[in-house]
Amino acid sequence: MTAINPFAPPREDQFFEVPAFGGHADVERPIPFWEKLWNKAWLRKCVIIAALAALWQAYGVFSANSLLFPTFTDTMEAFRDNIANGVLLARAWTSVRVLLMGYALGIGLATVLSVLAITTRIGNDFLETLTSMFNPLPAIALLPLALLWFGLGLGSLIFVLVHSVLWVMALNMHAGFLGVSQTMRMVGRNYGLGRLAYVVKILVPAAFPSILTGMKVGWAFAWRTLIAAELVFGVSSGQGGLGWFIFENKNQLEIPSVFAGLFSVILIGLAMENIVFRKIEEKTVRRWGMQH
Amino acid sequence: MTEKLLDVRGVTLQYRTTEHVVTATHRVSFSIYPGDRFILLGPSGCGKSSLLKAVGGYLAPLEGEITLKGKRIAGPGPDRMMVFQEFDQLLPWKTVTENVVFPLLATSRLGRKEAFEKALHYIDKVGLTRAKDSYPHTLSGGMKQRVAIARGMAMEPEILLMDEPFAALDALTRRTMQDELLRLWDDTKFTVLFVTHSINEAIRVGNRILLLSPHPGQVRAELNSTDDVSRIGALETEIHDLLFA
Numbered sequence: 001m002t003a004i005n006p007f008a009p010p011r012e013d014q015f016f017e018v019p020a021f022g023g024h025a026d027v028e029r030p031i032p033f034w035e036k037l038w039n040k041a042w043l044r045k046c047v048i049i050a051a052l053a054a055l056w057q058a059y060g061v062f063s064a065n066s067l068l069f070p071t072f073t074d075t076m077e078a079f080r081d082n083i084a085n086g087v088l089l090a091r092a093w094t095s096v097r098v099l100l101m102g103y104a105l106g107i108g109l110a111t112v113l114s115v116l117a118i119t120t121r122i123g124n125d126f127l128e129t130l131t132s133m134f135n136p137l138p139a140i141a142l143l144p145l146a147l148l149w150f151g152l153g154l155g156s157l158i159f160v161l162v163h164s165v166l167w168v169m170a171l172n173m174h175a176g177f178l179g180v181s182q183t184m185r186m187v188g189r190n191y192g193l194g195r196l197a198y199v200v201k202i203l204v205p206a207a208f209p210s211i212l213t214g215m216k217v218g219w220a221f222a223w224r225t226l227i228a229a230e231l232v233f234g235v236s237s238g239q240g241g242l243g244w245f246i247f248e249n250k251n252q253l254e255i256p257s258v259f260a261g262l263f264s265v266i267l268i269g270l271a272m273e274n275i276v277f278r279k280i281e282e283k284t285v286r287r288w289g290m291q292h
Numbered sequence: 293m294t295e296k297l298l299d300v301r302g303v304t305l306q307y308r309t310t311e312h313v314v315t316a317t318h319r320v321s322f323s324i325y326p327g328d329r330f331i332l333l334g335p336s337g338c339g340k341s342s343l344l345k346a347v348g349g350y351l352a353p354l355e356g357e358i359t360l361k362g363k364r365i366a367g368p369g370p371d372r373m374m375v376f377q378e379f380d381q382l383l384p385w386k387t388v389t390e391n392v393v394f395p396l397l398a399t400s401r402l403g404r405k406e407a408f409e410k411a412l413h414y415i416d417k418v419g420l421t422r423a424k425d426s427y428p429h430t431l432s433g434g435m436k437q438r439v440a441i442a443r444g445m446a447m448e449p450e451i452l453l454m455d456e457p458f459a460a461l462d463a464l465t466r467r468t469m470q471d472e473l474l475r476l477w478d479d480t481k482f483t484v485l486f487v488t489h490s491i492n493e494a495i496r497v498g499n500r501i502l503l504l505s506p507h508p509g510q511v512r513a514e515l516n517s518t519d520d521v522s523r524i525g526a527l528e529t530e531i532h533d534l535l536f537a
């Protein structure tokens with residue numbers, strides 16, 4: 001090896017004075033207003049929703065059959081009326097209340113199972129077996145049994161809700177725990193944390209992206225299960241939910257109100273996803289650079 | 293004469309993969325005194341990282357004994373803080389300050405106020421005061437390692453364990469970090485056990501170097517380092533010959 005390149009002419013060493021650099025940012029220019037607006041995700045989503053509504057209206061007018069397919073404006077009218085007379089809000093509140101109870105219980109149980117699974121080997125086998133058995137089982141298929149065991153009412157609803165949330169949540173949480181890097185585990189053990197402190201202070205935050213996914217999917221599953229269950233047996237403890245609202249109006253051939261009921265289900269889902277979960281994401285995984 | 297701080301006596305380490313039982317080190321012995329910058333040096337497969345993990349308490353020796361201040365090491369503990377090579381050793385959900393404070397509070401060694409004071413003191417020592425409220429994902433690799441070092445030092449452990457802490461850094465940053473570590477040592481005279489595969493780094497950082505031969509790791513030599521510029525070249529050649537001859 002030699003420091004001389006035989007293919008090049010001989011070259012001298014060169015040195016330069018480096019002047020102080022001002023660092024003017026004269027190439028910066030503001031983004032045009034419309035582009036800035038279009039960069040907002042919520043605006044783009046609103047445009048999509050508006051387009052879908054327009055399509056719906058066009059088809060409704062074209063088919064001209066308000067019994068089978070009411071127009072968007074008819075639906076909005078029914079929605080407004082039902083909000084105004086308080087029926088829809090009461091129904092929605094009944095559903096959401098039951099949902100939150102089942103959801104919270106499901107998440108709590110999933111946490112217990114996943115923590116057992118990550119700390120003991122038998123707990124791991126237990127969770128794996130149970131999730132592979134019960135996760136594919138539709139919650140609604142358990143409803144007849146639930147009715148037999150808990151009767152018509154809250155008990156049965158909570159039972160199927162827990163079933164619909166528990167397995168998918170446990171599966172995600174456990175996968176999240178398993179995905180925590182070896183280094184981070186060693187760091188946690190280095191501090192001499194106790195088992196519980198180790199789980200709460202290291203594993204849960206480190207697995208939070210997966211846990212959040214589990215919560216989102218669990219929420220959607222629970223919502224579907226609840227509406228379906230309410231459609232099957234309607235009133236619980238003298239007060240129906242949104243599913244019952246839809247069922248009732250279908251029986252009375254108030255089809256715009258049926259659509260209004262479905263619309264509320266969608267609306268609550270959208271709000272949950274775009275406001276609640278979005279906020280949680282911003283405060284946690286995005287801020288921590290675990291998701292972009 | 294001062295007392296030995298860490299004593300490693302005839303330690304054989306094995307670990308299991310799914311198919312083999314691998315002997316990482318065979319009857320390795322060495323002693324570390326307070327204030328030592330003790331280097332474990334060797335090519336990959338010499339079990340230097342396994343040795344460090346054993347001292348950290350993550351790996352139990354099959355044979356032999358490791359004692360810290362005469363007490364047998366039974367498991368991981370905050371008296372032996374680790375600094376890892378990987379950048380993900382910082383907890384991403386905590387800011388720089390929170391990362392350094394966390395072990396101080398988790399071991400309830402200090403009150404809240406004192407813990408924050410100590411954390412900020414060491415963050416200042418590694419020159420990160422400006423970034424103290426940043427989250428780790430916004431820092432460069434070198435800054436992340438500085439945080440990890442500050443975290444380790446703030447706990448004022450009996451011994452700081454460093455597992456190739458600068459190996460994932462670019463060459464220039466690496467050089468700067470080595471100098472900073474030495475400056476910190478001049479300040480506080482902490483004891484450190486440092487694993488590296490770079491002969492150059494071993495001589496620069498360490499005062500005592502343990503050479504390990506590979507497959508399985510066995511002690512080849514234990515040498516004094518030097519800061520005499522005229523001797524560094526010769527020592528480098530000597531170590532090279534011992535390892536690869």
